[in-house]
Amino acid sequence: MSPACHRPSPAPLGTVVGGRYRLTGLLGRGATGMVYRAEDQGGSGQVAIKVGAGEGDRSGWIRRLVHGEAACLMQVRHPRIVRLRGLARVGGDDALILDLLPGETLAALLTARRGVPLGEGAALRIVDDLGGALACLHRAGFVHGDVKPGNVVVAPDGRATLIDFGAARRIGDSAGPASAGENLADVTPAYAAPGLLAGEGPDPRDDVYSLALVALAALTGRPPRGSGGGDPGAAAGGGRPTPSTTIAPVRRIVLRRALAADRADRPPRADRFAAQLRNPGLADRLAAWAGAPRLPGRSPTPPRHALS
Numbered sequence: 001m002s003p004a005c006h007r008p009s010p011a012p013l014g015t016v017v018g019g020r021y022r023l024t025g026l027l028g029r030g031a032t033g034m035v036y037r038a039e040d041q042g043g044s045g046q047v048a049i050k051v052g053a054g055e056g057d058r059s060g061w062i063r064r065l066v067h068g069e070a071a072c073l074m075q076v077r078h079p080r081i082v083r084l085r086g087l088a089r090v091g092g093d094d095a096l097i098l099d100l101l102p103g104e105t106l107a108a109l110l111t112a113r114r115g116v117p118l119g120e121g122a123a124l125r126i127v128d129d130l131g132g133a134l135a136c137l138h139r140a141g142f143v144h145g146d147v148k149p150g151n152v153v154v155a156p157d158g159r160a161t162l163i164d165f166g167a168a169r170r171i172g173d174s175a176g177p178a179s180a181g182e183n184l185a186d187v188t189p190a191y192a193a194p195g196l197l198a199g200e201g202p203d204p205r206d207d208v209y210s211l212a213l214v215a216l217a218a219l220t221g222r223p224p225r226g227s228g229g230g231d232p233g234a235a236a237g238g239g240r241p242t243p244s245t246t247i248a249p250v251r252r253i254v255l256r257r258a259l260a261a262d263r264a265d266r267p268p269r270a271d272r273f274a275a276q277l278r279n280p281g282l283a284d285r286l287a288a289w290a291g292a293p294r295l296p297g298r299s300p301t302p303p304r305h306a307l308s
Contacts, residue, residue, distance in 0.1 A: 009053075010034050011090050016041070017049055018088035021097060032062050032166070033093065037100060047085060048100040053093040065166040066094040072168040076140045080133040082153075082163045101161055106218065107149035115221045117246075122158055123218035124278045127211065129160040131274025134207050138270065142168050143202035147210035148191040149217055169202040190223065194261055205266040208273050212258035213241060215277060219251075220244045250280045250288035 015023045017038060024046075025037040033053040040047055052066035073084035073096075085097040106126065109118070117123065130152065137144060144151075145167035153161045167187045189197060193209035196202070216224040224241045241259050243252040254277045260266050267273040276284070 011036070011051070015090070017090055017095065018086065018097065021047060021049060021088070023049065023090075032065060038097075046100045048098045049088070049090065049095050050098060051090045051093050051095040053091075063094055066096060068168060069165040070096055072137075072140075072142050072165045076137055076142065078133050078136040080129045080159070080161050081136065082161055098163075101153040101155070101163070103153050103155040105150050106152040106154050106160070106214070109154055110149060110217060110221060110223070113221055117221035118218050120219065123215065124274075125158055126152065126154060126160040126218055127215045127274045127277055130162055130211055130214065131271040133162045134204070134211060134270035137162075137168075138171070138204040138207070141171050143171055143204055144168055144207050144210075145196065145202060146187045146191070147207050147214060148188045149214055149223070150188075152214065171202055171204065173201050193263070195263055203263055204270065205263040205268060208258050208266050208268075208270050209260075211270055211273065212255050216241065216243060216247075216255060219247050248288075249291065250284050251277055253284045253287050254280055 010026050010029065011023060011034075013023050013025065017023065020042045021038040021040055023036045023038050027035045027037050027048065029035070033051045036049045036051065038047050038049050039045075050066075050069075052062040070084060070087055073082070077083075082101060083099045085099065088095045088097055104112075118126070130147070134144060134147070142165075144162065144165060146164060147162070151162065151164040153163055155161070187196065191210045191213050193206035196206045213224050243255040243259075245252075247255070254273070258266050258273050267276065280288075
């Protein structure tokens with residue numbers, strides 16, 4: 001059965017999980033399970049419980065997703081990565097007990113704004129947070145594999161936290177999800193790097209590519225690629241994302257480098273990409289100046305801000 005064909009039934013509200021967490025609401029559901037709000041009867045407040053539910057052949061695949069996410073989060077600690085509190089069972093299904101984060105997903109924020117950008121400062125702060133989280137994840141030996149606005153929770157103070165590590169894989173694994181026969185069901189093609197879609201092994205630079213697309217969405221207010229209308233990131237003819245002209249020229253240069261088709265041409269570290277996007281270096285400033293249109297009779301001397 002295709003993962004997209006089955007929708008698991010929710011557990012009854014009021015169910016107590018792990019002897020202490022009482023389910024109080026359903027936060028969301030998808031092809032691989034549900035996420036509940038729960039009250040910790042031990043007194044530590046509310047948590048999120050992510051249940052991986054499946055039937056038949058897909059149950060083993062979902063179990064691998066849940067256990068893979070748990071293995072990753074057990075080894076990674078960062079203030080901008082959702083915290084795993086423990087493991088449990090809901091009915092006959094495996095579940096993760098996670099911090100319940102305040103705020104909304106970046107996807108929901110962008111949808112509510114209907115194409116209006118977040119503002120450069122807010123967008124760059126989100127990219128900074130995600131860049132630091134991904135750098136920590138990569139140092140621990142993992143690739144997230146599904147960086148997208150729907151997997152970013154933005155708190156009321158503007159800080160961003162990375163969630164949903166079901167697609168995470170160890171760096172150095174021999175193949176990505178496509179060649180593993182999983183039909184990319186645990187990643188989002190619109191935000192996935194070309195190598196990941198082609199079934200190549202996981203690489204941190206694929207997360208950098210996806211982070212650049214998230215940055216593009218935050219800076220423009222619209223998704224860079226997708227099935228909906230308005231596609232500011234798709235290049236004519238090839239489908240390769242290109243930064244919108246509404247973004248400052250020097251930042252477009254940084255984004256283009258991160259969106260290179262060849263992994264080797266992208267920045268190797270997510271935190272450095274985020275820092276470069278916020279404060280482009282001299283070479284990028286000069287390249288932006290060199291590519292700017294010239295007014296007749298103007299001196300070719302670079303403006304002072306390009307050299308600052």
